[in-house]
Amino acid sequence: MATTAPLRSPRPLGDTRRWAAPGSKSADLFARAQGVMPGGNTRTTVYMAPYPPYAASGEGCWVTDVEGDRRLDCLNNYTALIHGHAHPAIVEAATRRLALGASFPLPTPEEIELAALLCERLPSAERVRFTNSGSEAVMMAVKGARAFTGRPKIAKFEGAYHGSYDYVEVSLGSTPENWGSLAAPASIEYSRGTPPAVLEDVVVLPFNHAEHAVARIEREARHLAAVVVDPVPNRIGLMPARRDFLQALREVTDRLGIVLIFDEVISFRVGYHGAQGAFGVTPDMTTLGKIIGGGFPVGAVVGRADVMSVFDPTGGHPRAPHGGTFNANPVTMAAGLAGMRLLTGDAYARLDETGAKLRASLAACFEHAGVRGGVTGMGSLFRLHGTDREVTDYRSAHAAPDEAARLQRIVRGLLEHGVLMSITGLGCLSTPMGDAELESLVETFAAVLAMEGGQTLTS
């Protein structure tokens, strides 16, 4: 992949276990954190037992922890940092803007620039509203769809993650014991104490099963404001949606006057025109986050002008009022613009090509090591599984205890040997990654699998 940021010459990935030793700096920090945060943690996603290494700095595709150990960053803050860490153009844009003031109770020109870029790239984007996170973007899209249709319920897919808004958390963690039938999956609380009314107002659908999903949408249509779908849903197994499945959702929502929302908080990574461009299906609204903020907190709801008019304050009280102290703050906007401008069609093409090669190499490693496992993904995204069965939906992706344990050992092995990935097996590429880094990644992966297969890992 072409190098867009200065890279240190790659080092072989080695032993990065110092954080785990008793008395390490990370151990001390975690002990201190436990006195001031529940479980020493302020972001559930980044917790790992018994405690995580603490980050000190990042440069390009490398992250250095507080012990001084360096890892290849294959997670990029959960896919947000598509140009890796501290890209000079993004640092320059953000610091230049920061020196002029961080936020104002007035709009700034930068928000128009980034909104215009999104309108130019995303087929569904005629108007844009910025938020500070993907969760807020999804919340506002749902509220916007309710305001547009005057209907209370939403439909979402079993196992799909859309952030922490009550309604979209429903059935995020369904299990074989409680998930119900495939035709009509049960609405299961994720956070204890979720009001029953929330569960009643969320219709849960099976991902990649067009017939069941359409039938359920038709049955619930007169109460449904929106169908929310992530076209490349990480928590469902990072299996891309079938195109005909997305087309079926488009057809039924069009026919029944339901707002189709694509959650592209992650999947904007898969194409210059988003997943919607790649699949050739245009939703009414799209939620964004992560890569559009250049590494700063961000989110956005974009959509068709008539739907987005629910947020328009010019005629008086909008149908869906939307505040937010830091919405479209100019530092995020400037950093986001710099990052998105670097993300040219060529940059996407290189990421796609490298992603496809990497997924094939990792799958070959599983086969070669004789370890049961698999790799899914699209574009610059990949996900490891502790099973070799075909993953097509939430239920087939759902890991049995031995599969989950295998994946956990593999990811832990990678963490201990110079590779940072999600504990759930999610990984992604960044533009500063070159061939040497990716070769080291595959070599390290093969070595970790050899260890899983019973051989000794030398580093």
Ligand SMILES: Cc1ncc(COP(=O)(O)O)c(C=O)c1O
């Ligand atoms: C598909 C999807 N939607 C929404 C969100 C929520 O975004 P944020 O973490 O910025 O609130 C995420 C976060 O990972 C996501 O993956």
